[in-house]
Amino acid sequence: MTPVSPGTPYSPGVPAPAVAVPAPAPVPRESRILRGFLVPIQGRPTQEYWALHGAATTVGRANTGDDVDVAVLDSTTSSRHAVIHFDVARGVVFIEDLGSTNGTFVNDVPIGHNGRRELRDNDRVRFGGFSALLKLLPLI
Secondary structure: OOOOOOOOOOOOOOOOOOOOOOOOOOOOHHHHOEEEEEEEOOOOOOOOOEEEEOOEEEEEEOOOOOOOOEEEOOOOOOOOOEEEEEEOOOOEEEEEEOOOOOOEEEOOEEOOOOOEEEEOOOOEEEEOOEEEEEEEOOOO
């Protein structure tokens, strides 16, 4: 049986008119590149890790309505807490605090309100009270 689009009268034996389906918008190549992983290292995480893609990854508290890439189930993490930047041209990865209430820490050292800090593979990153291990892939 031939599917019929809404509002089109159906007549048996008569093929339905073709319905144009737009092609999906292309995803920029940069946003598909796997850069690393953020692995929770405390309690019973709801998932084993988050894959980090593209040039930047935003971290924030889950269920706030804010659009974040890594949604953390922790009340001490701000709704838009921090962003991890991947600067391929310079070959560096750094984290930037987005004015969080409870701070962003790298290896238990605060980076400061709206501060930035360079990151390395196996750094321990804390967003308020939520800790995770950063696993980085080589930047290419």
